[in-house]
Amino acid sequence: MLKAGWTALALFLTAAGLVIYKVAFAGYGLESIVPVVAYEVRTVIRLEGHDDPVRVRTFLPRSDARQTIRQEEFSSGDLRGSEEFAGDNRRITWSAAAVQGPRTITVSYQAAGRAVRFALPPGLAIPGAESIPPEVRPDLQATRSIQSDAPEVAELLDRIAPPPRTVDGTLRAVADFTHGQLANVPFKGTTDALTALRLLEGSCNGKSRLFVALARRAGLPARLAGGLILAPGTKRTSHQWVEVRVNGIWIPFCPLNGHFAEIPARYLRLYTGDEALFTHSANINFDYSFTTRRLLMGRQALGGNDVPPWASARLWALFGRIGIPLDLLRILIMLPLGAMVTVALRNVVGLRVFGTFLPALIAVACRETGLWWGLLGFGMLLILVGLARFVLDRMNLLHTPKLAVMLTLVILAMIALSATAVAYEIGTLAFISLFPIAVTTLTAERFAIIVEEEGWREAATVSLQTIVGVAACYGVMESPALQSVFLAFPELLLAVIAVDLWLGRWMGLRLVEYRRFAGLLRGRSHA
């Protein structure tokens, strides 16, 4: 008999061997093959005109050494957009002579950032003002909201960083004070440096202005930087942090989140300087939001050309050439992991779930909606279509035609949910239309059968266990770390098969059976 155990071991060793070979001998540097986490950012601006001229101005991100921007798309209807460069910033202004009624402007782009960290030269003395180039001089000046000339700022600087001052020592003291000694408060509008100091509290912009004021006071050119912290979801919050010029390089600091001479990959810079992200004409009922989605991209998609000759990046290129997006490759490669998690939940834990691999499939479907909206939408579909089935059952229909009606109802319900979600701006629920229709239909059928044969209680229990399964699959399949590793080393799927084989020979009691046979296990048994 073919031994599952030995086969599993052989597969596992093969996978490990291939990975080791690629890393050790084939020049597979992890950093060159691991895909890049990128984000699709969609800025939606809404306004309402009253037959007056309208002007809206904001900043667009620029590609630089740290961040890459691609696939920009704009739509602004009858508002005309014009772009200009102002210093380091890219500014866009939409305007129209007379606007009547609501308008929507959308800007979307893909952004990928890189985490950077700088080592400050230790003991470097702060250079004199004469060595500062003229174009940077404004970044040493006091302004109305960055009062670096105020006596309180001077006093504070002398207290936390007494002279003689070094660049690294001063910045460390300023960063520690603004991050550690100032209480965090939610954003309440613009806070100037002096107010933040007097109240000993601030949101990102108050803290950053005080940081800049202290740095300027110490003779270091410093400026605000503004942008977004990229995370999946919809929000209105933007962020401000600080850049200080040392040896001709602008070095980032974030006093709110305590980043010292470093900045995480998910910070997207939109502008520098003490600017407002949006300026607009008055009385136009202005509103905006940022919606962010996480993507994985091959490094070459971002313009890098440091791909090793036969890296698995070739696989992406191959898929790319026939027009299959990397996203699909990612789903294909992660689905076996979801299936493995489902197997473990069913046979080791003993969860009772709808369908064989349904939790993994629903988890895939949730990648657009996010887990919670996905589960909520799926639950609503189940109940809606499950209820419809009771009506259909009264009509004594044959099985397949009945399923066809249910499938149509699933689609109608999806469209209705999507339309409602768009109309009322309910999160990402609109993406519910991307759910696998046939799978959803069959699940609704299973749900209705369980309700009929075993009651609502059991159906609810199974639904709950399915939800646990979906969450587990989602956690594994959407984990960026696992995605990166499996995309870089698809041969690890052999190891997944090995685990499946091992689980296939698992004969232990399922966890739920410990409860089922609790009486026997406690030894309340007949001799």
Next chain:
Amino acid sequence: MRSRPRPAPWTRARRILGINARNLLYVHRLNPRRHFPLADDKVRTKSALQAAGVPVPETLAIFSNLLEVSAAQAALREAEEFVIKPASGRQGGGIVIVAGHDGTHFRRAGGAALPWEDLRRAMGDILFGVHSVGQADRVLVERRIRPHAGLGYLAAMGLPDIRVILLHGIPVMSMMRIPTAASSGRANLHQGALGVAIRLADGEAFRAVLRRRPIDRHPDNGAPLTGFKVPLWDEILDVARRAARALPLPYLGADVVLAADAGPLIMEVNVRPGLEIQNVNGRGLRRPLQRIAGRLHGLVR
């Protein structure tokens, strides 16, 4: 009192047969998949058993479509007491017990009127596969079994059955399932029927549970649930053994009923017999199964 120390929980866990072990070691290893329909389809089970001379309930009719059902109204009226069931039903779903005809309507076992339209729709549901594993099904009409007088009050709420688990035709463990008011006359433990452990050696009831809790007396009529001996026990085991040997399914659960006139009959067989019998008997299935397998291999005397 025994002084022997109680085994540790992990030792006890190894005596319990879980779903994984049952499927891997017994159901799928021993029972060829192509023979599963022999157990899952009662019509096929009955013909295989009858061919081997194993007693089964009398079949009155088998319907494959609604035309046959409609044509059978008069004949069913003649039959008076009968049971309709799906040939490939699950967990007792779709079973209707008819106790007679009062001139205008059929009557249910409880005495309630059952208009022909309702009975016909119940059979239609069976044909459409509502209660079945597959997509469509057949209606099996059997003569209603009257319980053996020796069962006394145990049969007051419905017909009890005796589940015997057999390995290679050798009985491994058994229990009697007794319907209660709570189980609506069904011999289904999950729906609130009583489970009574029956000693294989002499047919004596030694332990009873209701919803996994030990119990001494029938909750509806106070009949004692332990200490009695199942009538015709040797014949019951003999019928179960003959059924197991007549089917190419070495791991099997046989459900035997004790009829008033005909004695033990095989009601149905199950190719994936449930594990709840362990909770009823208060002991695991694993060691008895291993002992039988070992005895057959000549390893253990």
